[in-house]
Amino acid sequence: MIRQLFKFREMLLVIIIAILLAVFSARSPGFAAPGNLANIFNDTSILIILALGQMTVILTKSIDLSVAANVAFTGMAVGMLNAAHPELPLVLIVIVALCIGAVLGAINGIFVWKLNIPSIVVTLGTLTIYRGMAFVLSGGAWVNAHQMTAPFLQTPRQLFLGLPILGWTAIVIVAVMYLVMSRTFLGRAIYASGGNPTAAVYAGIDVGRTRFFAFVISGTLAGLCGYLWVSRYAVAYVDIAAGFELDTVAACVIGGISTLGGIGSVAGAVLGALFLGVIKNALPVINISPFAQMAISGSVIIAAVIFNARQERRRGRIILRDRGASEQIEVAA
Amino acid sequence: MSAIPEKRLIPDRLGTSATRLFGSWEALLFAVAVLIFIANSLASPYFLNAWNLSDATFNFTEKAMVAFAMALLIISGEIDLSVAAIIALASTAMGAAAQAGIGTPGLVAIGIGVGVGCGVVNGILVAGLRLPSIVVTIGTMSLFRGIAYIVLGDKAYGGYPASFAYFGQGYVFWVFSFEFVLFAVLAILFAVLLHATNFGRRVHAIGNNEFAARFSGIRVERIKFTLFLLTGLMSGIAAVCLTSRLGSTRPSIAQGWELEIVTMVVLGGVSILGGAGTIGGVVIAAFVMGLVTFGLGLLNVPGIVMSIFIGLLLIVTITLPVIIRQFRHRKPA
Numbered sequence: 176m177i178r179q180l181f182k183f184r185e186m187l188l189v190i191i192i193a194i195l196l197a198v199f200s201a202r203s204p205g206f207a208a209p210g211n212l213a214n215i216f217n218d219t220s221i222l223i224i225l226a227l228g229q230m231t232v233i234l235t236k237s238i239d240l241s242v243a244a245n246v247a248f249t250g251m252a253v254g255m256l257n258a259a260h261p262e263l264p265l266v267l268i269v270i271v272a273l274c275i276g277a278v279l280g281a282i283n284g285i286f287v288w289k290l291n292i293p294s295i296v297v298t299l300g301t302l303t304i305y306r307g308m309a310f311v312l313s314g315g316a317w318v319n320a321h322q323m324t325a326p327f328l329q330t331p332r333q334l335f336l337g338l339p340i341l342g343w344t345a346i347v348i349v350a351v352m353y354l355v356m357s358r359t360f361l362g363r364a365i366y367a368s369g370g371n372p373t374a375a376v377y378a379g380i381d382v383g384r385t386r387f388f389a390f391v392i393s394g395t396l397a398g399l400c401g402y403l404w405v406s407r408y409a410v411a412y413v414d415i416a417a418g419f420e421l422d423t424v425a426a427c428v429i430g431g432i433s434t435l436g437g438i439g440s441v442a443g444a445v446l447g448a449l450f451l452g453v454i455k456n457a458l459p460v461i462n463i464s465p466f467a468q469m470a471i472s473g474s475v476i477i478a479a480v481i482f483n484a485r486q487e488r489r490r491g492r493i494i495l496r497d498r499g500a501s502e503q504i505e506v507a508a
Numbered sequence: 509m510s511a512i513p514e515k516r517l518i519p520d521r522l523g524t525s526a527t528r529l530f531g532s533w534e535a536l537l538f539a540v541a542v543l544i545f546i547a548n549s550l551a552s553p554y555f556l557n558a559w560n561l562s563d564a565t566f567n568f569t570e571k572a573m574v575a576f577a578m579a580l581l582i583i584s585g586e587i588d589l590s591v592a593a594i595i596a597l598a599s600t601a602m603g604a605a606a607q608a609g610i611g612t613p614g615l616v617a618i619g620i621g622v623g624v625g626c627g628v629v630n631g632i633l634v635a636g637l638r639l640p641s642i643v644v645t646i647g648t649m650s651l652f653r654g655i656a657y658i659v660l661g662d663k664a665y666g667g668y669p670a671s672f673a674y675f676g677q678g679y680v681f682w683v684f685s686f687e688f689v690l691f692a693v694l695a696i697l698f699a700v701l702l703h704a705t706n707f708g709r710r711v712h713a714i715g716n717n718e719f720a721a722r723f724s725g726i727r728v729e730r731i732k733f734t735l736f737l738l739t740g741l742m743s744g745i746a747a748v749c750l751t752s753r754l755g756s757t758r759p760s761i762a763q764g765w766e767l768e769i770v771t772m773v774v775l776g777g778v779s780i781l782g783g784a785g786t787i788g789g790v791v792i793a794a795f796v797m798g799l800v801t802f803g804l805g806l807l808n809v810p811g812i813v814m815s816i817f818i819g820l821l822l823i824v825t826i827t828l829p830v831i832i833r834q835f836r837h838r839k840p841a
Binding site for chain 1: 816834
């Protein structure tokens with residue numbers, strides 16, 4: 176029954192995205208052409224990867240507001256590394272990015288796991304600290320395109336079967352995350368520790384440690400995106416991806432991932448990100464000021480939250496939720 | 509509730525060993541404030557000057573006004589991340605009205621009115637539709653600031669009437685600015701509201717155990733709605749002060765303030781899980797943050813590096829009692 180609902184939810188998003196594409200291509204022929212669709216997907220790749228990290232954290236009943244700051248710090252670090260040591264192979268730089276991201280994520284995770292501090296407070300703090308560290312690291316200087324090596328800049332742009340490597344990276348991450356969430360113990364533990372932490376403990380799951388690993392996953396993906404972002408925009412500065420953490424939360428909410436934890440799917444997060452990507456790319460096409468994008472995504476988030484709440488309420492929440500009893504009272508009141 | 513709605517069964521920090529150790533959170537915080545004050549006056553010869561100190565208060569008065577209302581909201585178990593966006597929207601509305609030639613009283617009314625209106629929107633979404641406040645206000649945050657961007661784009665409003673400058677630049681007597689006096693009056697009003705009225709007790713009760721509060725006949729939704737309205741009102745007042753002080757409006761006005769305001773509230777000893785906190789703590793936290801940023805400013809530390817200190821301050825003040833508590837619990841065992 177739950178699985179059917181999820182399918183319904185994701186089908187609905189697919190249909191909405193398809194309708195959007197149809198409407199936009201009616202206004203501007205060629206919007207839905209395969210080449211442009213590949214462009215949109217490529218443009219949304221970073222958001223997709225970050226949304227998957229955010230999804231992992233939200234599923235465990237936490238939130239990671241430091242992802243964008245993580246992107247900025249890691250991006251700056253690998254940008255400077257590349258500029259200072261052009262001889263280092265790209266593989267090494269990507270590994271460094273993954274490691275820095277993982278460490279930053281682990282710092283968040285340690286606070287949540289060992290000290291039991293609410294994730295919103297921890298990541299609110301590390302959000303300013305990580306971005307500040309990016310400033311300390313660079314002294315406020317930019318790393319520009321001419322300082323970066325050709326492989327560093329060009330590899331994500333290489334076309335493979337019509338799609339740049341950047342897009343393929345997102346596809347690979349989506350596949351890996353799907354396997355992790357649906358086929359591994361960690362994936363089940365992540366769902367369990369968000370769906371019902373008390374029951375998860377009785378089932379032998381260490382909820383704190385599961386949250387720690389969720390933060391490490393989110394941090395690692397953010398580290399990867401740090402490299403991808405700097406390479407894609409060919410510049411590294413302190414303010415890159417400022418405010419992007421909210422876009423990742425928005426993608427998750429639109430994708431039907433419950434902020435109460437335990438409910439959501441990889442497909443939902445991907446579709447939520449694609450929805451935002453399509454709108455972002457369509458605005459210039461249909462002659463709406465890019466300044467309107469913020470208000471539109473805000474409205475979409477609110478609409479999605481209202482829609483999610485309806486869906487969750489329609490289900491028998493008493494079975495699934497520790498707050499079920501209070502819900503009943505609310506209905507009665 | 510926020511993303512971590514694990515309800516506690518016993519109120520936080522009512523006679524825990526850590527708080528007994530320090531007397532109270534407020535006492536600890538006050539000691540920190542005194543230390544920072546001494547450190548500042550040793551570090552810079554310009555610090556101990558009545559006018560300099562008066563200037564320093566502008567660092568926190570506007571944020572603190574919003575923080576008072578936010579403290580009540582967080583104590584009740586909700587959060588409002590849209591406050592900075594409300595300030596931006598209210599400021600934009602005042603800018604547009606000033607362009608149309610409306611006088612100072614009208615501008616103030618419009619600023620406060622927009623603030624209240626935004627608060628009502630949040631209140632309806634959270635209390636009326638019973639949606640999780642953290643996601644809703646992330647949505648309204650994009651929506652409100654997005655509207656400001658649609659109106660202003662990359663332009664700015666200026667040309668406020670000369671008498672409008674009083675709210676942000678005027679002095680009531682000697683070095684005491686209008687803003688500082690307003691801050692002091694509001695602090696007293698909120699302290700009375702939270703600590704000496706039925707309303708304040710109810711706010712605490714909802715935060716401690718919403719379920720029990722409902723059984724005790726407290727109209728939970730009505731109080732939550734009032735709190736969101738109050739937060740909107742305070743954001744509107746802060747917008748009047750800030751706009752008057754800066755004399756111009758850009759859509760990026762007060763960017764990132766929501767994080768600083770939440771930091772101020774949490775630093776003031778308000779439990780992010782709800783149910784515990786005092787206005788006195790928030791007042792001291794406002795001074796601590798103001799002194800830190802001002803002192804570092806006198807030492808020519810860049811703003812982004814200051815934000816590292818604010819982030820560290822947040823995390824350290826939250827973790828310290830937890831670590832001490834864990835340490836003391838381990839000793840007998």
